[in-house]
Amino acid sequence: MRVGVLFGGRSGEHQVSLHSARAVIHALQQAGHEVVPIGITSEGRWLVGGDPLHALSSGEHTSERAVAxxxxxxxxxxVAVQPTNGEAPPIEDLAGQAGQAGLAGLDVLFPVLHGTYGEDGTVQGLFELAAVPYAGAGVLGSALGMDKVVQKTLWRGMGLPVADxxxxxxxxLERSPQVVMDLIEQSLGYPxxxxxxxxxxSVGVSKASNRTELDQGLKVAAQYDAKLxxxxxxxxxxxxVGVLGNEEPTASVVGEILPGAEFYDYRAKYIDNGSQAIIPADVPAHISDEVRRLAVAAFKAVTAxxxxxxxxxxxRGTERLYVNEINTMPxxxxxxxxxxxxEASxxxxxxxxxxxAELALERYQERSRNRTTYAVEE
Ligand SMILES: Nc1ncnc2c1ncn2[C@@H]1O[C@H](COP(=O)(O)OP(=O)(O)O)[C@@H](O)[C@H]1O
Ligand SMILES: [Mg+2]
Known part of the structure; x- marks a missing residue:
């Protein structure tokens, strides 16, 4: 297959995406596929040709070209975008340059993009409009996978266990912080x-054990989103747990994270080396069976x-399981x-x-069966 791998993007997880993409590209090549790397800068410009991964990692651009x-x-x-005096040429010109760009005929796109504008349904909307097959969740699945409030409301409504x-x-929060904090203390308590x-x-995530920390944590989170x-x-x-598949997804073995900090924050994830992954997790079979069942149910619920x-x-203590979150591009x-x-599975x-990549093609074919026109029969 000829696979376009997208990485970078307008997201706080830009750097993480570059690391993910490096590994995905390597694995695709090992499997014998042809890879077309497509870098997206932090400003949202798309680059191909040259070495976009190197360009984004190092800031040294060589022969990359802007495309759209x-x-x-x-x-x-x-299609190539050749800005003249900062202005893009008209669409007609762009289409004509497609052959030069040499990018026609990608079989599938693999958006190795984490977070905003990559994992949230926005870029997936563009892929749908362009009618190209792409890996991972669609518009709705991505958007639901991104919004922690809506996904939890949905899971709870379907009877899946979610913490309060x-x-x-x-x-x-800005209008009546005291009222908001009173409500949190009454209904959730500390921590x-x-x-x-x-x-x-974990960007913007904090643990609060008292009102001062709560006030601080809310302010930090509110810097990143209008909804907390x-x-x-x-x-x-x-x-x-890993889930793989479309309509009949399967779950991997269960893994456990041992965070090297008080909780699994950004530093513990990417900077300090203290965190550990235990695969498979040392839990009784009835727990791992239940986790795998819930993972598939949570996946289907958000239409991933x-x-x-x-x-x-x-x-700990109660042995109760709670679904915390889903990542549609882990x-x-x-x-x-x-x-x-x-790998362990x-x-x-x-x-x-x-x-x-094959699942992307299968999903594309399935969607292509939908009629997009309607004519009233005489
Ligand atoms: N309700 C909670 N109870 C205990 N720990 C939590 C809770 N929510 C988040 N955490 C800790 O914070 C980390 C990051 O939160 P998470 O909801 O997974 O956000 P992210 O999408 O940024 O990974 C978790 O891995 C866990 O260590
Ligand atoms: Mg998490």
Whole structure:
């Protein structure tokens, strides 16, 4: 297959995406696929040719060219954008240059993009308009996977176990902080966790054990999103499961994260080396069976497709399980949980990325069966 791999993007997880993409590209090549790397700068410009991964990692641009994807179905895929005096040429010119750009005929796109504008349904909307097959969740699945309030409301409504939470808007917080904090103290108590509703990698996540910390945590989260979620702090072990498939997804073995900090914050994830992944997790069979069942249910509930990692809390003392979150484009470096979980389940990395690309094509074909025109029969 000829696979366009997208990475970078306008997201706080830009750097993480570059690391993930490096590993995905390597695995796709190992599996014998041809890879077209497509870098997206922090400002949202798309680059191809040269070495976009190197360009974004180092800031040294060589022969990369700016391209765009047109929001209309067509054979040309990506088209060159050659700004003259900072202005892009008209569409007609762009289409004519497609051949030069040499990018027509990508079989599938693999958006290895985490967080905003990559994992939240926005870029997926562009792929839908352009009618190109792409890996992972669609518009709705991505958006639901991104919004921690909506996904939890949905899961709870379907009877999946979710720890108690409250949704808070930045507006309410700024207008009446005391009322908001009173409500949180009454309904959730301490410790609690404050988070932006739409983010990842623990950015903006804090643990609060008293009102001062709560006030601080809410302010931090409110810097990243207009909607926040506050959750009861669960004293728990953290379990993670990989899910793979479209309509009949399967779950990997269960893994456990041992955070090298008070909780699994950004530093513990990416900077300090103290965190550990235990695969398979040392939990009784009835727990791992239940986690795998819940992971598939949570995946289906948000209409995810292709792949996702579903994260759980196993509460100490009560042994209760809670679904914490779903990541529709989980971290994908060689040492990331998702590929390691599948490797431990008998699916090596090159086979995993091939399967994900194939699932993208299957989903595309299934969607192509839908009629997009309607004529009233005489
Ligand atoms: N309700 C909670 N109880 C206990 N720990 C939590 C809770 N919510 C988050 N955490 C801790 O914070 C980390 C990051 O929160 P999470 O909801 O997974 O956000 P992100 O999408 O940024 O990974 C978790 O891995 C866990 O260590
Ligand atoms: Mg998480």
């Amino acid at each position: 994807m047109l929001p209309q179905p067509g054979a040309y895929g990506l 939470y409250l949704s808070v808007t930045r507006r309410d 609690c966790f404050t988070k932006p509703a739409n983010l990842g990698s 979620i506050v959750e009861r702090g669960v004293d728990a072990r953290e379990l993670e 497709s292709g792949l996702a990692r579903v994260d759980f809390f196993l509460e 971290g994908f470096t060689e040492i990331s949980m998702y590929p390691k979980l599948w 008998g699916v090596p990395f090159p086979e995993l990325v091939t399967r994900i």
